[in-house]
Structure formats: C-alpha cells, structure tokens
Amino acid sequence: MKDFVKLEGITKIYKMGEVEIRAVDGIDFAINKGEFVIIVGPSGAGKTTVLNILGGMDTATGGKITVDGADITSCNSRQLTSYRRNDIGFVFQFYNLVPNLTALENVELALQICKDPLDAREVLEEVGLGGRLDNFPAQLSGGEQQRVSIARALAKNPKLLLCDEPTGALDYNTGKSILKLLQDMCRERGMTVIVITHNSALAPMADRLIRIKNGKVSGMEQNSSPVSIDEIEW
C-alpha cells in the first residue's frame, strides 16, 4: 500500500521570546505499509520532533500528515488521543514501563484501552519473555524491559510502530536483538515500523532510510534488499 504514511511540509517552530527555533523545517516523506523505516540523523536534527508529531504526541506548526488516509494534523487533542490509542504503538528509549506493574501487567495496561488487542501473554512469549511474565521491571534487564515495552506496543495491534532510539540505553548485543525483534515483527506481522536512530550503520536493514539534518529531509533511500540485522556490525 502506497503512501500509508505521508508527511507534507511539516514544520515545528518554537518561539523563545524574539527568537524562532525551527526544530522541524518542512519535512516531506511518505512510507508504504509494512515497511521497516529507519530515520537517521545527528542529535538535534529534529527526528524525535517528527516522530512525536507523527505519533500524535505533539502538534505540528504547519504541514499535513495523513496516516492510512486520515489527516491527523487537523485532529483535536481528543482525536489525537484516540489516534495514539488505536493506531500507534510507541517504544521508548527508556522503556517507560510502569515500575509498579509486572511485565504482563505492563502489557495489559495498554490493552485496557484498545479496541482489538492481541493476547498479552502470547505477545510476551513472542518477544521472548514467556518465562518472566510476573517479573517487575526492576527485576528485568534493560533488554528485557525494552522487550516488554515492544510487547506493550505490539499488543495494541497498532497500524504504526514508532521507536525512538530503542537501543539507545542498551548494550550492543541487546540492542541488536531488540532491532532483530522489531525487524521480525515487521516482516512476520507486516507491521509498519519506524525506528529513529543516530546510528547510520543500521541503514542497510531498513526498507526505507530517511536522513534528516537541520530539520529537513536530507535524503531518502529505498532499499529493495534489506539485510538482516545479524549481518550488520558496527
């Protein structure tokens, strides 16, 4: 499906007194359904802002975003919440698990509000945590926590899985296994996954690579033959 996600002239301007800071300065790109997309760029390039806007967590100053045909830039906050609720899965850099809930419960927390959720246990088993369902986040390693976070996002059965530096706080191997998991999910479930990273070494694994620099898209490449993460070293 072509142009499942489409961004047109997205800008985000912060006004700090007299000064205007253009965090995002007219970004256009489009993503097809089921693609594994990597957005890469240096710190402060505006990739997170774009992701936030795309994820309905922030609003754009200008421009238009359509996701699966729906214009989300014209949504009010309530509609945005519904959009996040039903269409978006979010994987955070710092996992953002509720420390007081077990792995299973963290997943269930998200399912509480979903229309058509997957089974929490199954998803957790799928991400390889079948044996740690009842552990609290503090009892899990960073990678395991991130897996829970991914499971939480996946279980909602979202249209779009957004991952903001999912490996940022993880060691190499764990980071790799998390990326593998994300890639596998994309492949197996046909999920559209967008991963933000500053690590351009990951580029070969993406179906589509978007480079962002100074709030603008500096380049976009489509990769017809992405490699498995296992083959990438950095």
Added chain:
Amino acid sequence: MSRKALRKDFYMEIRRSLGRFLSIFFIVAIGVAFFSGIRSAEPDMRLSGDAYFDRQNLMDIKVVSTLGLTADDLKALEKVDGIQKVEAGYSTDALCSVNDSKKVVHISSLLPSMNELTVEEGRLPETADECIVDVDFLTGSGYAVGDKITFLSGTDDKITDTLKTDTYTIVGTASSPCYISFHRGSSTIGTGTVSGFVSVLEDSFDMDVYTEMYAAVDGAKELTAFTDEYDDHVEKTIDEVEKIRKAREDARYQEIVDEATDKLNDAKKELEDAKNEAADKLNDAKTKLDDGRNQLENAKTEISNGYAQLEDSRNQLIQKQNEVSQGYEDLNAQADVLNGKVEELNQVKAQYEALAASGMTDEQTQYTLQVMYAQITEGDAQIEAARTQIDAARGQLDSGQQQINDAWAQIEQAQSELASGESELASKEQELNDAQAEYDDAKSEADTKIKDGEKKIKDAEKDISKIEHAKWYIYDRSTLTEYTSYGENADRMKAIGEVFPVLFFLVAALISLTTMTRMVEEQRTQIGTLKALGYERHSIAGKYIGYACLATISGSIFGILVGEKILPYIIITAYGIMYQHIDTVLIPYNMYYGMAASLAALACTLIATIFSCFNELREQAAELMRPPTPKQGKRVFMERIPFLWKRLSFIWKATVRNLIRYKKRFFMTVFGIGGCMALLLVGFGLKDSIFDIAVLQYEEIQLYDGNVILEEDASSEEKEETYDKLVSDKRVEETAENFLQQVEVTHGKEKQDVYLNVPRDVNEFSDFVIFKDRVTGERYELDDSGAIISEKTAKMLDAGVGDTVIIKDDVKGELEVKIAKICENYIGHYIYLSEDLYEQLYGEAPEYNSIYYTMKEGKMDELEKVGESILETDGALSVSYTNNMQQQLDDMLGSLDIVLVVLVISAGMLAFVVLYNLNNINITERKRELATLKVLGFFDNEVSAYVYRENMILTVLGSAVGILLGKILHQFVIVTVEIDSAMFGRNIDFSSFVYSFLITMGFSFFVNGVMYFKLKRIDMVESLKSVE
C-alpha cells in the same frame, strides 16, 4: 551562596517553583497561625479577663464571718502584710416579685472603690432608698429604671431588720465584675437560686456589723488573674490573713459572749429584783388579805353578836312589852277599880247630893253629910290620887311603850344595819375571795414567770456556752460565681490548643518536610552537576536550606502576625457571649508560642532539607547524574488472597499496588484526610453532644414540662390547694410530688452540690424522670437498696456503684448512703432516694415540696399559663419550665458555634492544603508514568481517573481513620470543655459522620478538580526524556 550564579539560581528557583514555595509558605503559615493563635487564645483570655477585673478593681480576698465583722476586724485586716486596702460591706439575700413569681436577689452595699459596677443605664444610687439593679436581671423582669421594687426577706424575720426600708427606686442598671456570666450563685431563701444582684448605698443597711470585708492585695493587680503567679501571690496573703484569723475570731466570739453574758447578768439581776419585788408584793397582798380576812371574821362575829344582842333586846323588849301590857292590864284593872271607886264615890256623891239636896241638915245628915263629904273628898282625893297614879302609871307605861316601840324601831334599825353589814360582809368576802384568787393567780403567774425567767436564763447560759466560735471564711476570687469557670474556659481553650493546633502543626510540618525532601530529590541531577563542577557541599545545600528557611520563616511570621490576632479575637469574642460583661479584649503577640511554633516549623523543614540534601550529597557526582535506582515493584499482601485479587479489575490492581508503593504519600494523605475528617467530626460532634444534651435531658430523661416549688412556710391546706389545682387543671396530663433539696454530697475529698430528689410514688416517677444506663440503655428502678446518682455527679465525686457517699445535712449531720445505680443525666446533679430510704437516713418522712407536671399533648403552648395560675395559689413559691432551661442552655452554648465554624474552616484548609500538596508531589513524581499513559492513548479523564482512583481510596481510608481519630478527639475535647454542672453527650450523630465525610469528600473532589488541569498540562514529551 556567595556566588552570583548560585544566588541567581536561588531566586530563579523560587520564581520557577512559586507554587511549591507558596505551598510551604502557606502550610507553615496555617500551622503556625493555628498553633500560636489557638495557644495564645488561652493567655489572651486570661489577660482580657484580668484587664477587666483590674479596671473594675475586683477584690482579691473576701472575708466573711459567721458572727459578722466589726470595725476592729477591718483595722486588723488592714494591718496584715500584703493587704493593700480593705473595704467592708453589707449584703443580704431578698425576694422580689417578678412576673408573678418570687425571685431571689442578692442585695449588697456599694463599696467605696472595689468591685466597681459598670453602669449600663441610669446612674448609681445616691440616697438610701435608691438601688441599681443587675442589667441581666432587669431585662425581662418587667421592671424598668425608675420603677419601685419591694423586697421581702423570705424568712421569718422582717426585711427591715437588715434594711432600712423595703422599697427602693431603681435608678439604673449595671453589671458587676463579681458576676461575669449568667449565674448569680445560690441562696438559702426562695428558689435557692439567685437571679440577680442589687446594689444600694451602705446607708440603706441597718445592721450592727459588716457582713463581709473585701481586700486588695499588694501587687496582685500587676499579676494576671487565672495564672499560678496570681493565685500563689494571693494565696500567700491569705496565709497572712490566716494568722490573724484566730485572734479575730476569738475577739469577736468574746465580744459576743461578753455582750451576751452582760445581758444575761442584767437579766439575772432583773429577775432577782423582779423576784423580790414580786415576793414583796405578794407578801403585802397576803398580809392585806389576811387582815381583811381577820376583819371580816371580826365583823362576822360582831354581826352575829349584834344578832344575838338583837335577839336579847328583842326578848327583853318582848318581856318589857309583856310587862307593859301587864302594866296596862293592871292599870286598866286599877282604872276599873278606880272607876268602880269613882262609881262608888259618884254614888256617894249622888247620895251626898241627894242628901245635900234633901236639905236635911240634920246632924246626922250633917254629919253624915260631913262624913260623906269627907268621904267624898277623901274619895276624890283618893281617886284623884289614884287617877294621878294611874295616869302616872299610864304615862309610865306609855313612855315604856314608847320606849319599847323605839326599841323595836332601834332593833329594826339594827336589824337592817346588820343585814346590810352582812351583805357588805358578803361582798367583802367576795372581794376577799377575788383578791385571794387574784393573789393565787398572781402568785402562780409570778412563779411561772420566775421559772420561765430562770429557765430562760439557764437557756441563755446554755446558749452562751453554745455560742459557736466565730468562724472566718477567707476566700479568694474563686468564691465569685463563674469566676473560676472563666479560668476553666481558658484552661479548656488550652486543652483544645494542645490538641488541634498540634494536629495542624504536625500535618504542616510533615507537608513541608515532604515538599522539601521531594524538592531535593527532584533536583538530584542539578546537585550532581554542581558537585561535579566542584561546588562545596554547603554551597549546594545552601540553596535548599535557604529556600526552606525563607519559606518557613516568612510563613511563620505571616502565620504569627495573622494567627495570633485573628484566632484569639474570634475565640474571645465567642466566649464574650457567655461573659458578655467582660468587654476587654487584649490580644498581644505571645512571642513564646509564636517562636515555639516557628522554631518547630523551621526545625522540621530544615532538618528534613539538610537530611535529604546531605543524603544526596553523600553520593558521587556521577552517581547523582544517573537516575536513582528505581524502586522495586512489590507484590502486595492482597495478591496473596487470590479470591480478592482475582476479582479486582486490572486497573484496580494497579491502583492497589500504587497505593502500597508510595507509602509516604499513603500515610501522609491518610493522616491529612484523617485529620480533616477528625476535625470536622469533632466540630459537628461537639455541636451534637452539646446541643443534644438539652434534647436528651428534657426529651429522654427529664420528661416533665414544669416543676412547681411549694412555699416552705405554707400550711398543708395551702399546699393541698396548690396540688389540687394543678391536678384538676385540664391541660395538665400528670403530676408527681417530690421532695427536692439542694444538699452537699461528699465522697472522699470530692464534694458536690447536688439536688436530692425523693419521689413520692416511685412507680409513677418513670413518667417524669427516666433512670437508665447511658451505654447499655438498661432501665433502673429506684428502690430501698441505695441511691441512684447522676452520671456526672458520680464522676465529679469519683464514686462508682457500690461506693458509699455522704450527704451532708445541716441538722442531721453526715448521712451515709450507698450508690445503687448511676443514671444518665446531662444537666445538673441529682441524687435520687426512695421514700423509705430517706426515712431510714433522716429518721423522718420527707416533706414533699415540689410537683413535677407534664402537659397534655397539644397543650404545650399553655405551659406557662398553667404555671401562672398555679402561682396564684398561696402554696406555690415558684414554677420552672424545662423549655426555658433548654432555651437558656442553647443561648449559653451558642458561643461554641463560632468555635465550630473556626474548626470547620480550618479543617477545610487543612484538607485542601494537604491534598493539594500531596497530589502535587504525587503528580510530579509520577509525571513520567502519567505521560506514558498519555502516549499509550489514555484520554485525559482516564489519566485523571488513574490518579483519582488512588486519591479516592486514600480519602475513604483517611476518612475511616478520621472517624476513629475524630471519635477519640471528640471524647477528649468533650471531657475537657465540659462544664461542671453538665455532662455533654458522648455521642456523635450519624448525620455528623455523613456531613463530615461529605465535606471531606467535597474537599477531596475540589482538589482533584484543580489537579485535573495540572494533569492535563503534563507534556507527553516528558516521557521521552531520560529519567531524572
């Protein structure tokens, strides 16, 4: 802080987190304001009272004596060390009519300078027939300034024995520092309750000795009344006065005894004189009487002699008469003879004549004639002689007869004289007898009189020997009605001040503590950065310490400034309703409480800040810049009860976990909410307990509507009449006769004035007064096994069931009675005895002097009309109505309303500040979690619900704790604020629980409402940031 950057950061911090700064500021301000304000209320009350008493020159010491006080006593007292000034006065209790009933007033003389009255209307009396009257009494008494008022003594003595006149013109109304509240004390006359005071000039009294002396103590004015300093100072002076007491008592006693002995001696002498005089008089009378009797006897003899003589005379006379009669007869016989001779002679004469006539002149014839003539002449001569003789004899006889006749007449005379003599004698005798009787009477009278006199003298002697030693009563101000109660109220305020503000303060301290700790924790990274940059510990900590200091100190100052002025003002003004004549309100700043509160607040926050600062600073800088190790999620106890846990929805499970996880918040919130709920509950509960007592007392315990007190001196017919009238009144449902008397009951060291009530009919009495246990509700019957005593009385006496208390009776002495039961009772003190038990104790049947009555349903409006009609009878002294008492009580306790409002408002503030703060902290702490929820697609209301759910549970839990805490507090407060004459209810109405809960919930909802906006403002982007 010397560094510019740090200083700037400090100011920026305050500006940036103004909400936090202000929350510490206000919570400290409220805490300190409450603590120091309510605490200050107590000394301020004392100060205000003291200022009033000083202004009115209230006496410090009062001396009364059983035998009165003389000018010498006055001088002696003046000389006592520490006595500054002494003034003496008179006083007496009297009755006056008010609205058809007799009210007791206390009449006293105005003192030159002490116990100054405050004239409310009109002026002070200027002449001996003017008076100034209690303003509270005059209102509603029907009298007005300018009216005349007449007093009765209420005893057998006349009022004019003590006062110069019985009618006075009211020239004004006044209030007295001796009577600061509603009560005017008790009296031995009338109803026994003094309704008001009346002041007159000293001249209005007509008494030999003063009844009381008042003294001012040197230096007492400078001290504050109701404080230990004042009490001790006066106590010392009283000890000095005690030293002269014995001497003065003896002097007065001796004086009286001497006086009496003098009088006795005079009386004795008089009696002796009288005795002598009487004896003399009696002797005279006796002599006279005897003389009279002798004379009478003589006269009697004389008369009888007279009679005898008369008889003799009569006999003689009769004899004489006989003789005379004989004489007459003889004389007649002689006359006859004479007549015969005359005949003969006549014959002879005739012969002679004839012869002579014959002319014969013969010798013979001559001779014969001659012879015959001779014969005739001789015969004539003889006859003549005889005739003369006869005549003489006749004359003699006649005179004899005459004499006899005279003698008869004389006898007659004598007879009548004798008769009159006799009658005279009889009357004399009568007189004499009368005199005798009189004499006898006089004698016996004199004897009895003498005997009486002797007896009297003996009695008097006995009396003199019995004259009780003069007894001085030396009182301090506590003898004044309600004086102590003011102090007790201050104490109560202190007690309240020791509980409530402490609660507040604790909460405040905990909140500021938490806030500061939180602040330091929040700025962990910054602290780490500064540390990494090489700042010293104290420079880093200085910011937080300074922040805490500034907020706490400024909050404290604000709290002191506002709290110490407003709260005492409100409280003193509230009490002003009860002590309406104390018009001075002094509310100085009490630095002690202010400083104490401020320092405590400062200490709390500072220690917390320093502790948490150094706790953080102890760690390495690098460690500080990493997020703190997250707390372990924990399974809660409830999870181990699958039965329960499984039933909870997922979201509730999360809630339960969260609640348990944030223990500090949990306890703080529960404590805060609990405190709020408790305060509200105490507030409403106080209202219930206090306002309920009137209802409970008069609708559940004392069911009668009116009580008629019978005139003690009235005859039994009059009393009967009153009773009959009441019974026959169609508006009256039922009546019960009682014996009602105020007695002093003691148990150990405790003593209490109590109403002794002996119902005539124990069975019917349950329609009028219900004996029951307050807790179990078990009903009791009055029987002969012991007395039933009211609960508060038992408490005041420290006596329980089975204990023996002593009833002190003026005449019978100390009577021991066992307590059989303790009954629920709220107003007044009662001890109930059955008729038989009373008889056993007193040795006589009670003289029923009171009638309780209840009105028929629907006739309650006419209650007072019934009373009025009863008062018209001679047997009734007064009538009291329970609805009046209810009214009075409500008025009296109305002042508590304001206290309640203060409590409710403060509870509200407390709840708000606590909840707001804790929520604030909670939300800040969990910002990330909440932001994540938002990212996950939770709607605003769902996110709020996530937080609210916890808040609501905490509120409910807090309320539950508050109920417990409130009940305990309520109990404590009730017991401390309770006045001696009443027992406040121990119960809190269900509605109060509901109100308190609803208000607490209301506050909670309000805070949650405010929080909603805060939650809404949480930025989701937060969730992406690294953990701080």
